[in-house]
Amino acid sequence: MIQQDTLKFEIEQLLEAIDFRYGYDFRHYARASLERRIKHRVGLSGLKHVTEMIPKILHDPNYFDLFLKDMSITVTEMFRDPYVFKKIRGDVCTHLSTYPRINIWHAGCATGEEVYSMAILLKEEGLLEKTRIYATDYNDYSLAIAKKGIYGAEHMKLFTKNYIASGGKTSFSDYYVSKYNSAKIDESLKQHITFANHNLMKDQVFAEMHLIVCRNVLIYFDKELQNRVLDLFKQSLIHRCYLILGDKETLDFSCVNDEFELSSKKERIYRKKNVL
Ligand SMILES: C[S@@+](CC[C@H](N)C(=O)[O-])C[C@H]1O[C@@H](n2cnc3c(N)ncnc32)[C@H](O)[C@@H]1O
Structure with a gap:
């Protein structure tokens, strides 16, 4: 439970940093998939904690681009449905x-x-x-x-x-x-x-x-x-x-x-x- 609360807190900090630096407010995205995708990027970046992403996001626009790419689910097809x-x-x-x-x-x-x-x-x-x-x-x-x-x-x-x-x-x-x-x-x-x-x-x-x-x-x-x-x-x-x-x-x-x-x-x- 404490771990889950900590994760929630860390994600809030990260999303606030993104909104502050780039004006993208991901706090209005559905939480479950947001959380999954952030955790995935933490793993790929070789980090232990979500908050370690914050300085990267703040100071490296290329890293933010990667984050944006992660956040966007692009599943589609021609004449879908x-x-x-x-x-x-x-x-x-x-x-x-x-x-x-x-x-x-x-x-x-x-x-x-x-x-x-x-x-x-x-x-x-x-x-x-x-x-x-x-x-x-x-x-x-x-x-x-x-x-x-x-x-x-x-x-x-x-x-x-x-x-x-x-x-x-x-x-x-x-x-x-x-x-x-x-x-x-x-x-x-x-x-x-x-x-x-x-x-x-x-x-x-x-x-x-x-x-x-x-x-x-x-x-x-x-x-x-x-x-x-x-x-x-x-x-x-x-x-x-x-x-x-x-x-x-x-x-x-x-x-x-x-x-x-x-x-x-x-x-x-x-x-x-x-x-x-
Ligand atoms: C699952 S795809 C849907 C593609 C297509 N409309 C379809 O139904 O096949 C969702 C798309 O929404 C885009 N998207 C998500 N958030 C967005 C935003 N804030 N502004 C513009 N596009 C966004 C994603 O980048 C992604 O390309």
Whole structure:
């Protein structure tokens, strides 16, 4: 018990130091995985105690970069949860098609697979030409991979399966070029995507959006940070436009619950209500 309390205290000190030095407040991240990841980094750094990380964090920005990399869980795949993409092809695209220009924000885009899936879907629905996709994450390592759009060939089987299940209209191999053990995503898709660093802990709204996709990100945040982010999305979204969350995420009991209606439960698709 005493040991656990000491660990808690040490983690508090570390998180305070990070907030003080870099303005990243990880105190609003879910504790269990935070603790696991910090302990892992302590081990890798050959340290005995969490507090020994503090001087490293304070004085070595490269060490902080490593910490950031540890903190970010980048599990993703193309057309992940294909039924969600299938649903987007229907009602969501029909609504998007009514606008002369479309802005879409993928918040927490990780290594880009979800974003390229959206670009492919929009191309097939005839909407990509008038769309700008903003793909953001706070992890620069992931963003660098996303910008390159090169993925291991070993993933293509799963991605192809997902693409077909999502209602894909042609052959998935039309969207990449195979080279040795990798697959490079078609350059023409990239022209419609802006990748940028954006930290949901502290950054602001940057454009009016017709669709916001933020899947499997809020699960890592506590209620307070979830509410901050959802309020940001509410400000950014145009009325009657859509917000899509991950399959374990919900607007229930959030600060914006009254301002959205549930459009599709299984797919976690919400729609911003009209102002009265
Ligand atoms: C599990 S991935 C989700 C990827 C993709 N949205 C999907 O569902 O397949 C979570 C992503 O959220 C990002 N993330 C975590 N905290 C963030 C923050 N404060 N600001 C921006 N992105 C954040 C992580 O870096 C990671 O890339």
